[in-house]
Amino acid sequence: MGWIALKMLVGDRAKFLGIVMGLTFAALLITQQGSIFCGLMLRTCGQVNDITGADLWVMDPTVRYIDDVKPMLESNLYRVRGVEGVLWAVPLYKGQARVKISPEVATGRRAAVIEQVILLGLDDSTLIGAPPPYRVLAGNLRDLRLPDAVFVDSERLAKLYPNEDWTQIKKEGKTFYRRFLRRQLEMNDHRAVIVGVCEATRTFQTNPVVYTTYTRAKNYAPQERKILSFVLAGTQPGISPKVIADRIRSQTGLGAHTASDFAWMTINYYARYTGIPINFGITCFLGFLVGTAIAGQTFYNFTIENIKQFGALKAMGVTNVRIVGMILLQAMVVGLLGYGIGVGLAALFGWATQGGELAYFTPWQLLPITAGSIVLICVLSSLLSVQRVIRLEPAIVFR
Amino acid sequence: MMVAEEHRAPAAVARPLDEAGVRVAVRIRGLGKHFGTGEQRVQALQGVDWDVFTGQLTMIVGPSGCGKTTLLSVIAGILDGDEGEVSIFGEPLDRMSDRARTRFRTTNIGFVFQQYNLLPALTAAENAAIPLVIAGWRRDQAVRRATEVLASIGMGKKLASLPSQLSGGQMQRVAIARALVHEPRLLVCDEPTAALDHETGQTVMQLLRDAAVRPDRAVIVVTHDNRVFPFGERIAHMDDGRIVRLEEQATSRPNFSDFSPLM
Ligand SMILES: Nc1ncnc2c1ncn2[C@@H]1O[C@H](COP(=O)(O)OP(=O)(O)O)[C@@H](O)[C@H]1O
Ligand SMILES: [Mg+2]
Numbered sequence: 001m002g003w004i005a006l007k008m009l010v011g012d013r014a015k016f017l018g019i020v021m022g023l024t025f026a027a028l029l030i031t032q033q034g035s036i037f038c039g040l041m042l043r044t045c046g047q048v049n050d051i052t053g054a055d056l057w058v059m060d061p062t063v064r065y066i067d068d069v070k071p072m073l074e075s076n077l078y079r080v081r082g083v084e085g086v087l088w089a090v091p092l093y094k095g096q097a098r099v100k101i102s103p104e105v106a107t108g109r110r111a112a113v114i115e116q117v118i119l120l121g122l123d124d125s126t127l128i129g130a131p132p133p134y135r136v137l138a139g140n141l142r143d144l145r146l147p148d149a150v151f152v153d154s155e156r157l158a159k160l161y162p163n164e165d166w167t168q169i170k171k172e173g174k175t176f177y178r179r180f181l182r183r184q185l186e187m188n189d190h191r192a193v194i195v196g197v198c199e200a201t202r203t204f205q206t207n208p209v210v211y212t213t214y215t216r217a218k219n220y221a222p223q224e225r226k227i228l229s230f231v232l233a234g235t236q237p238g239i240s241p242k243v244i245a246d247r248i249r250s251q252t253g254l255g256a257h258t259a260s261d262f263a264w265m266t267i268n269y270y271a272r273y274t275g276i277p278i279n280f281g282i283t284c285f286l287g288f289l290v291g292t293a294i295a296g297q298t299f300y301n302f303t304i305e306n307i308k309q310f311g312a313l314k315a316m317g318v319t320n321v322r323i324v325g326m327i328l329l330q331a332m333v334v335g336l337l338g339y340g341i342g343v344g345l346a347a348l349f350g351w352a353t354q355g356g357e358l359a360y361f362t363p364w365q366l367l368p369i370t371a372g373s374i375v376l377i378c379v380l381s382s383l384l385s386v387q388r389v390i391r392l393e394p395a396i397v398f399r
Numbered sequence: 400m401m402v403a404e405e406h407r408a409p410a411a412v413a414r415p416l417d418e419a420g421v422r423v424a425v426r427i428r429g430l431g432k433h434f435g436t437g438e439q440r441v442q443a444l445q446g447v448d449w450d451v452f453t454g455q456l457t458m459i460v461g462p463s464g465c466g467k468t469t470l471l472s473v474i475a476g477i478l479d480g481d482e483g484e485v486s487i488f489g490e491p492l493d494r495m496s497d498r499a500r501t502r503f504r505t506t507n508i509g510f511v512f513q514q515y516n517l518l519p520a521l522t523a524a525e526n527a528a529i530p531l532v533i534a535g536w537r538r539d540q541a542v543r544r545a546t547e548v549l550a551s552i553g554m555g556k557k558l559a560s561l562p563s564q565l566s567g568g569q570m571q572r573v574a575i576a577r578a579l580v581h582e583p584r585l586l587v588c589d590e591p592t593a594a595l596d597h598e599t600g601q602t603v604m605q606l607l608r609d610a611a612v613r614p615d616r617a618v619i620v621v622t623h624d625n626r627v628f629p630f631g632e633r634i635a636h637m638d639d640g641r642i643v644r645l646e647e648q649a650t651s652r653p654n655f656s657d658f659s660p661l662m
Binding site for chain 2: 001003004007008010011012306308309311312313314315316317318319393394395397398399
């Protein structure tokens with residue numbers, strides 16, 4: 001009977017396409033909106049992920065997320081180093097700075113460029129937290145120790161140098177960024193020299209990221225009694241970093257988290273306090289509703305239009321169980337098609353917007369979620385048809 | 400109509416029903432059926448007693464609304480009567496479970512509907528194969544068998560046509576092939592010619608006579624079209640939910656002795 005069900009389904013091309021399109025729409029919207037949401041959320045913790053090499057992040061106990069910097073006394077660095085199981089601990093500065101590029105440098109522009117940047121100060125001797133070599137596009141990390149040296153983030157460089165000929169990137173590739181080396185800028189009224197360009201994950205705030213050493217960052221930053229933003233720590237192998245984080249917490253009273261825990265804290269904070277998930281949730285839910293409405297309505301119409309044929313089949317001896325099986329098979333086929341096309345289109349969309357402004361990330365978990373939603377739509381849609389056909393009296397065939 | 404003497408219908412009457420149980424296809428006793436309640440109540444059948452025999456074409460005729468379709472539906476096992484007994488080939492339909500009755504229909508009953516009820520997405524051969532598929536045949540075998548049946552009734556050239564590409568008469572032929580493909584012992588047809596013009600209706604009735612009537616099969620045709628009455632050996636006249644008159648007549652039935660089965 002399966003092939004009969006499938007021929008019936010495909011036979012009415014307009015309805016068949018209508019159902020598949022409804023499901024495709026839902027799958028596309030759920031996957032695509034979900035991916036944009038995940039991409040955005042990933043950006044919020046981009047800096048946590050960018051700063052690699054440390055097992056633990058130590059911070060003021062009231063810090064809730066990466067941008068929630070609450071400076072500590074520098075003595076806390078030594079307290080962390082004193083905790084058993086901590087192999088090493090280095091300071092990390094994170095703060096805002098104002099970059100000014102004078103008109104002569106910002107070629108062809110009369111006004112100076114002034115931009116807020118995120119300033120990261122890495123431990124002077126180890127440079128722990130620096131971008132890995134493959135993310136360095138121009139210059140050498142060692143040069144960070146030169147006087148006034150800074151690394152700037154390639155993604156947001158256009159904000160600092162809007163009049164550069166950015167179309168050249170396509171032609172020149174990585175070498176394009178060499179032209180920025182040795183350019184000067186003012187960082188909170190202090191001199192700074194670009195010695196390198198590196199990739200940095202786009203942050204939620206969209207500000208460019210500037211790397212320098214911890215000591216220099218202290219010079220750039222406004223004078224304050226407390227200046228230590230975070231302590232990055234390495235732990236003894238063989239002991240779970242979480243155990244040592246517990247130790248740090250109980251012995252120093254500071255907050256201590258693994259990088260992935262801190263990333264999740266950041267995501268959760270943004271998810272809870274920005275309303276972004278609600279917004280995306282509503283869009284996904286609308287996709288679900290519209291998909292259900294289109295697919296369910298068309299599927300039901302399809303059943304109703306074939307009701308006499310179903311009646312004839314029942315008269316000829318098809319049991320209810322088999323009729324339900326036929327309907328479920330039809331629902332499964334359109335469900336698979338809608339899911340496949342929808343997720344495919346969403347992937348295509350993600351691929352097309354790659355490298356652009358749009359945050360787009362599809363975690364694998366999103367696929368079963370989409371699949372579950374499509375299954376739910378199919379079940380809801382076919383339920384109406386199923387109950388209609390089950391209650392159908394075969395005697396209607398003679399009417 | 401020219402008929403060989405030994406095939407005259409009265410010969411059937413000469414045999415007492417109870418003795419020759421094999422010839423009785425359908426036995427109905429005291430069958431009643433109503434629809435609706437209160438003001439809306441309609442007594443569609445009231446105390447029908449009747450026997451239908453194999454080897455002949457039986458007609459149920461009468462004015463519209465007299466209960467013909469209702470009676471046929473109960474006989475076909477797709478509608479329950481309120482009271483009375485109905486047995487088909489000795490099997491008590493009224494006492495069967497739903498599942499048993501559905502299974503019984505699958506193997507024993509062929510249906511022909513006024514509106515053909517072919518599946519629009521299936522070809523003629525596939526439509527005719529449906530009862531075999533329901534009975535569990537493989538698709539290719541079922542379609543092959545259906546193809547033979549269609550060819551035997553002159554539809555060999557339309558095997559791959561969709562219903563939308565067929566005329567009314569051709570669709571009804573496909574429906575007849577579908578009703579016969581699984582060799583049921585009982586064929587029920589509700590107004591098979593009502594949607595056809597006179598000439599096509601005659602052809603379809605002739606086809607039903609030639610292809611469907613067999614010694615071991617009963618064929619029941621409901622109609623209110625008196626132009627097709629001559630095709631039936633036995634005619635049950637209904638009125639107001641009752642069979643009011645039984646008529647037997649000679650027809651140009653096929654000679655079973657040299658009947659080469661189509662099936
Ligand atoms: N499903 C039903 N619900 C209500 N009344 C019905 C139903 N089926 C048939 N009837 C009524 O029962 C009577 C007999 O109907 P039917 O058997 O269809 O007559 P016929 O086939 O002789 O025209 C009619 O009065 C009809 O209105
Ligand atoms: Mg009728």
